Amino acid sequence: RRGGQPGHDGHRRAMLPSADVDRVVRLRPCRCGECGRRLTGKDRRPRRYQVHEVPPLRLVVTEYQQHRLRCRHCGTVTAGTLPPGVAESRFGVRAQALVGLWGMQYGLSKRQIAALFVDLFGDGPCAGSVSAIEARLSEALANPWRELRAFVRAARYKHIDETPWPEADRMNWLWCLGPPREAAWFHIQPRRSRKGARRMLGRPISGWVISDRASAYDIAPR
Numbered sequence: 001r002r003g004g005q006p007g008h009d010g011h012r013r014a015m016l017p018s019a020d021v022d023r024v025v026r027l028r029p030c031r032c033g034e035c036g037r038r039l040t041g042k043d044r045r046p047r048r049y050q051v052h053e054v055p056p057l058r059l060v061v062t063e064y065q066q067h068r069l070r071c072r073h074c075g076t077v078t079a080g081t082l083p084p085g086v087a088e089s090r091f092g093v094r095a096q097a098l099v100g101l102w103g104m105q106y107g108l109s110k111r112q113i114a115a116l117f118v119d120l121f122g123d124g125p126c127a128g129s130v131s132a133i134e135a136r137l138s139e140a141l142a143n144p145w146r147e148l149r150a151f152v153r154a155a156r157y158k159h160i161d162e163t164p165w166p167e168a169d170r171m172n173w174l175w176c177l178g179p180p181r182e183a184a185w186f187h188i189q190p191r192r193s194r195k196g197a198r199r200m201l202g203r204p205i206s207g208w209v210i211s212d213r214a215s216a217y218d219i220a221p222r
Helices: 093-105 110-121 127-140 142-153 194-201 215-219
Strands: 068-070 077-079 157-167 170-178 185-189 208-210
Touching: 093 110, 093 127, 110 127, 127 142, 142 170, 142 185, 157 185, 157 194, 170 194, 185 194, 194 215
Parallel strands: 157 208
Antiparallel strands: 068 077, 157 170, 170 185
């Protein structure tokens, strides 16, 4: 049968200390459930029951008002300066991070991301804005991506593999390279070939390469 088998110990969510919960509701009975007489006193060890709930969500909207003041000496009008990155998008860094998380980690489409924002927060980017945010995220992550590539290529032992990655009407390949722990570097390429393997491993190929011995990995000396 499906589910836990006889003799299997169940796993229950651990109770949080009362000091760490957001709200405590004390349920004291007023009258006896048998005779109806009024009850007094206090239970020093009440039965505890905790419910985890998602709080009501809405986007926090910050309005920036640029004041423009004229210099009384030269007549030049100077405007207040927007914080870095504010003028690039109507959505803040955490909202943009959600776009990247939902699109890459969870594989949602641009329309699904836009719909999920509305379902959760009542407002959000349209599908076109989601696309623009994804492009902005790619640009912001370019340098960390290169640093990660250099790190995994320099590892003494590194695993490499590839898997089909359909995109629109084309079949691409998602390649992965990384040491046994700490990091993994992914790169989408149009082919599964020695050329693709060389793009992943770099030149010269250092250390030991662990693979499934597909012909593409014959370029590795060890």
